[in-house]
Amino acid sequence: xxxxxxxxxxxxxxxxxxxxxxxxxxxxxxxxxxxxxxxxxxxxxxxxxxxxxxxxxxxxxxxxxxxxxxxxxxxxxxxxxxxxxxxxxxxxxxxxxxxxxxxxxxxxxxxxxxxxxxxxxxxxxxxxxxxxxxxxxxxxxxxxxxxxxxxxxxxxxxxxxxxxxxxxxxxxxxxxxxxxxxxxxxxxxxxxxxxxxxxxxxxxxxxxxxxxxxxxxxxxxxxxxxxxxxxxxxxxxxxxxxxxxxxxxxxxxxxxxxxxxxxxxxxxxxxxxxxxxxxxxxxxxxxxxxxxxxxxxxxxxxxxxxxxxxxxxxxxxxxxxxxxxxxxxxxxxxxxxxxxxxxxxxxxxxxxxxxxxxxxxxxxxxxxxxxxxxxxxxxxxxxxxxxxxxxxxxxxxxxxxxxxxxxxxxxxxxxxxxxxxxxxxxxxxxxxxxxxxxxxxxxxxxxxxxxxxxxxxxxxxxxxxxxxxxxxxxxxxxxxxxxxxxxxxxxxxxxxxxxxxxxxxxxxxxxxxxxxxxxxxxxxxxxxxxxxxxxxxxxxxxxxxxxxxxxxxxxxxxxxxxxxxxxxxxxxxxxxxxxxxxxxxxxxxxxxxxxxxxxxxxxxxxxxxxxxxxxxxxxxxx
Numbered sequence: 069x070x071x072x073x074x075x076x077x078x079x080x081x082x083x084x085x086x087x088x089x090x091x092x093x094x095x096x097x098x099x100x101x102x103x104x105x106x107x108x109x110x111x112x113x114x115x116x117x118x119x120x121x122x123x124x125x126x127x128x129x130x131x132x133x134x135x136x137x138x139x140x141x142x143x144x145x146x147x148x149x150x151x152x153x154x155x156x157x158x159x160x161x162x163x164x165x166x167x168x169x170x171x172x173x174x175x176x177x178x179x180x181x182x183x184x185x186x187x188x189x190x191x192x193x194x195x196x197x198x199x200x201x202x203x204x205x206x207x208x209x210x211x212x213x214x215x216x217x218x219x220x221x222x223x224x225x226x227x228x229x230x231x232x233x234x235x236x237x238x239x240x241x242x243x244x245x246x247x248x249x250x251x252x253x254x255x256x257x258x259x260x261x262x263x264x265x266x267x268x269x270x271x272x273x274x275x276x277x278x279x280x281x282x283x284x285x286x287x288x289x290x291x292x293x294x295x296x297x298x299x300x301x302x303x304x305x306x307x308x309x310x311x312x313x314x315x316x317x318x319x320x321x322x323x324x325x326x327x328x329x330x331x332x333x334x335x336x337x338x339x340x341x342x343x344x345x346x347x348x349x350x351x352x353x354x355x356x357x358x359x360x361x362x363x364x365x366x367x368x369x370x371x372x373x374x375x376x377x378x379x380x381x382x383x384x385x386x387x388x389x390x391x392x393x394x395x396x397x398x399x400x401x402x403x404x405x406x407x408x409x410x411x412x413x414x415x416x417x418x419x420x421x422x423x424x425x426x427x428x429x430x431x432x433x434x435x436x437x438x439x440x441x442x443x444x445x446x447x448x449x450x451x452x453x454x455x456x457x458x459x460x461x462x463x464x465x466x467x468x469x470x471x472x473x474x475x476x477x478x479x480x481x482x483x484x485x486x487x488x489x490x491x492x493x494x495x496x497x498x499x500x501x502x503x504x505x506x507x508x509x510x511x512x513x514x515x516x517x518x519x520x521x522x523x524x525x526x527x528x529x530x531x532x533x534x535x536x537x538x539x540x541x542x543x544x545x546x547x548x549x550x551x552x553x554x555x556x557x558x559x560x561x562x563x564x565x566x567x568x569x570x571x572x573x574x575x576x577x578x579x580x581x582x583x584x585x586x587x588x589x590x591x592x593x594x595x596x597x598x599x600x601x602x603x604x605x606x607x608x609x610x611x612x613x614x615x616x617x618x619x620x621x622x623x624x625x626x627x628x629x630x631x632x633x634x635x636x637x638x639x640x641x642x643x644x645x646x647x648x649x650x651x652x653x654x655x656x657x658x659x660x661x662x663x664x665x666x667x668x669x670x671x672x673x674x675x676x677x678x679x680x681x682x683x684x685x686x687x688x689x690x
Contacts, residue, residue, distance in 0.1 A: 071617050071682070072681045076108070081671060084565070089568075095190055099174040100175050101175075103173065104162060105160060116167070120161055121164070132148040132149060133148070133228070154172070172514075175601040201514070203513035204329075204509040207508045208294075208325075211298035212286065218388070222265075223266070227247075230258075248280065252280050255280040262284055270286070299328070300322075303321075351389040351437065356433055357381055365384075367382075369433070371468045372469055392412060407483060408493050420480075421479055421605070431472065436467050469484065540593055562666075580652045581653060585660060586619060587660075589655060593668070596672055600620070601624075602623055603617055614681075621676075629665075634659070639654045
């Protein structure tokens with residue numbers, strides 16, 4: 069019989085609509101403005117005392133707290149008013165100091181029964197929900213200093229290999245390193261070797277207390293190249309770390325000579341992101357110094373375990389974390405303690421093999437190097453008046469996490485033990501896997517976009533969508549009457565399914581995305597217009613009503629497919645080559661095409677079958 073679906077098709081369509089309603093439902097639960105607190109280190113815990121101190125500080129400032137959600141590692145304070153977020157963050161930061169990371173957040177309010185089945189609201193872009201904007205400044209001077217230290221170690225190794233005896237002298241104020249020799253001939257030979265091996269260095273002979281000495285430092289071009297590399301490396305590392313955190317559609321880009329902008333839209337664990345993004349954790353592998361080693365060639369380091377005495381390590385660095393290709397955290401099968409399995413790149417593996425092959429029986433230490441940010445207060449003169457300003461800085465801490473005897477030559481793969489907790493092992497593996505920072509960074513600026521701007525953009529977007537929907541509904545109802553009403557019902561189903569799909573796949577909705585939704589509404593009824601026009605033509609040619617409905621859907625199907633597939637290809641291309649707002653538009657457009665084809669062809673026909681199918685109709689309201 070024409071225009072009749074079997075029962076299972078109606079049940080399947082109903083199931084799809086119920087699914088769409090359930091997964092679109094979380095979008096009706098707005099997020100709470102919140103402030104999130106975590107420890108500056110992964111081993112730090114949020115105690116009840118910290119919670120009480122924080123709540124008391126907020127209440128004394130007159131800030132209304134809606135609720136606090138506390139875990140062992142984090143404290144999330146939900147606020148009643150969004151315009152109090154920045155003030156609450158400043159108060160908490162001043163109360164707790166630099167031992168804790170305080171970040172702005174948006175806390176979801178989706179009911180637990182929805183989250184249990186994987187239903188969550190759409191992620192909103194920075195222009196809608198707001199989000200966090202970071203400006204990170206790279207300490208390029210530290211990058212130059214680190215490179216000089218590594219190069220200096222290589223130079224000393226080179227001179228020892230060439231049997232050119234030297235004595236290390238105090239560094240000059242311009243950052244140059246100095247070496248003294250017993251005679252001018254030896255000094256000149258050393259200068260020739262250094263110039264040959266390090267063409268970027270400026271090597272000069274100097275007179276220092278009657279000694280035959282030389283100084284070496286990077287040229288201005290070399291310093292500029294190191295600084296530029298440090299920013300580019302940090303930019304790449306920050307992108308990798310954001311990807312490891314699972315942040316949806318972030319913006320990470322360079323600003324100026326030393327700045328990096330990071331924008332995290334939607335509901336994110338911003339405290340964790342802030343702690344991970346700016347964390348400068350690295351590793352240094354050094355041999356334990358021999359008992360007769362001089363102070364100029366060795367250095368004392370403490371263990372992370374305060375119960376163990378300090379150990380002297382050589383100043384020369386075998387390799388650093390920059391040469392780590394991959395890192396994974398797991399457990400030692402024998403002791404059950406957390407560890408990190410490391411794979412080195414080709415150069416790192418060769419250097420490790422060379423150093424350990426020649427030093428079997430000696431101990432090698434693994435240093436955990438961390439640049440901890442801190443804020444100090446300085447008094448400066450402005451307009452003739454002393455003004456106290458806060459200046460960011462870094463404190464470098466180096467502790468031994470592992471000291472083991474070399475039993476055999478090591479290669480590209482080995483493991484690091486001696487870590488305090490599983491969280492620390494996971495964090496170290498993440499930082500090494502994402503790439504170490506070439507230089508420390510500090511947060512020069514942190515702010516949110518929205519919620520006032522986001523609320524205004526959302527209101528404008530909703531208004532434009534409603535106006536577009538009303539105009540389409542009126543047009544379809546006036547021109548196609550009852551059939552137009554059925555198409556409008558399918559249009560509403562399309563909007564619901566599109567929202568559900570975007571929520572489920574984790575797409576981020578932006579202002580261009582809203583524009584894509586409005587365009588989708590117009591394109592959704594375009595298929596129905598083709599179908600209804602075809603049905604009208606069939607009726608004019610004298611076809612029976614039931615046959616006209618059947619042929620109208622079948623013959624319009626090819627035209628609908630052709631038009632939508634070409635538009636879908638354009639959407640896919642925009643998503644592949646576009647960035648930011650262009651991608652947001654492409655996502656909603658592409659998904660909208662898929663849902664509109666389903667609703668226009670399947671749901672509209674199901675309604676037509678229910679209303680007209682199997683009946684003897686003399687006139688069709690179309």
